[in-house]
Amino acid sequence: MSLKADEVLAIARLARLSVADAEVGEHAAKLGSILEMIDQLQAADTAGIEPMAHPLSQGQRLRDDVATETDRRDDYQRNAPAVHDGLYLVPRVIE
């Protein structure tokens, strides 16, 4: 199975990746070969089989609804590319 150029661009857009025109062909071919390999699944008989979401069928552990984290904003923001007064800076969103 092979992907069309506009399909590659649509997937890239959903994944928030930009794909240069020169790379579209290679992505289409390689993603196509991966999807072809994955397609072997279609032959499996899975009628009535419950999909497996967790390897230990474990329930979610709950804890009391109390704050446990201390304020470490300054530590965390040290890794941010751009901050100002504790706020993360991004390109202008509202004109």
Add this chain to the structure above:
Amino acid sequence: MSGAGAWHECTLAELARGVRDGAYTSVALTEYLLARVDALDPVLNSFVTVDAERALAAARAADARRGTAAAGPLNGVPIAHKDIFCTDGLRTTCGSRMLADFVPPYDAAAVERLAAAGCVTLGKTNMDEFAMGSSNETSWFGPVKNPWDTSRVPGGSSGGSAAAVAARLVPAATGTDTGGSIRQPAALTGTTGLKPTYGRVSRWGMIAFASSLDQAGTLTRTAEDAALMLAAMAGLDPRDSTSVDAPVPDYVAALAYADVRGLRLGVPGAFFDQHLDAGIGRLAREAIAVLESGGAKIVEVELPNLHLAIPVYYVVAPAEASSNLSRFDGVRFGHRAAGAKDLLDLYERSRSEGFGDEVKRRIMTGTYVLSAGYFDAYYLKAQQVRALIARDFERAFEQADLIVGPTAPTPAFALGAKTDDPVTMYLNDIYTVGAPLAGLPAISVPCGLHEDLPAGLQLIGPHFSEDRLLAAAHWFQQRTDWHRQAPALAAEAG
């Protein structure tokens, strides 16, 4: 233990004893191993970051603790951490340009626990970018070379950890396994690789790839050392909601009565299929014969759906990765593209510059299989086949105590040999992906050399049977010396 000349030949257990008994200091040992890294790693590229000053400070602290109640079981022994584990104040890259300058403000739980046991962190090991790869060639920091033959790959994604342990740069290193990322590099480098049961070791602070599969584990030279490492790492951590509240057996004590007499070993035909290199298959069969000569009983088991494990994995893992890696947005941490014209442009360009090709491919595969109209055909179908594979293992464990077979289908291959064809690369994990899909623990132990390259024997157990796996692996290592074979390169630095 005489002079400093043989420290790199010592196991983790021996070095812990040496420091404890005062035969040598942690500082001397740390300096010795740092010098080996300096001498050998320019060729191997197994480390992304080495922080000598920090390691020596930790070694001095360990020496000060010696003989006190504060000295843990691994006091003063240098180890390395895969660069996927966050280390407080020490750069953690995950093998990616995206995190090339990321300095975590906290330690991962595994790092924390090994430090509490007394380990000194020598540095952070190279890996496939975001743990996506089977050859360590997708790292932003360049490929790792296999110490047995530097024109070949060490396997991946924990290739740096495996190469560093194989070259005797460190006695032990952490790794992570999602589809085979501990066991496959262990097989290709002649080391011992343990992937514990899903949830056995906390993943807090371990950068996420595929959350229903990821598990932290170890690369060591012996099963005994794996037991020591796991004993330090295992146990409940409330900060990781998938961490399991199950008792932690005494893994080290389990080795003392290691015996395989009466042990039922399941040998599935699916592990000896058309993909298996004949030489590797012969070594695996010889290793099984060793276990049989010790009284293990070989039983036939079937894993009828295992041939679908790779397709299942390449739906489930990319789907989860596409979600996990959406956090890299160029805003809060990680690489940010310069001069973005708006927010969407910032996301797209930061991610496109920050991620390498394989990571992009997996994100796009995951995005595709989760997208509207395809979810049922791919993701839901894969989760159903995953249930079938888990059921196959469950049935096999009614007949067998452990399942055995080769770890990887071929020995280490040449750098660049499989980089052009992702699907061929994915087949490296054909015998290892089954265990994580079912959440099972597994170990790879060296079982011979084929044309001077190591081969691995894989043992897979039921959930939480690490003590049984380690005991069987230890028994095997008492009767074989494949785990003691070192690559010629390891003898090069004095």
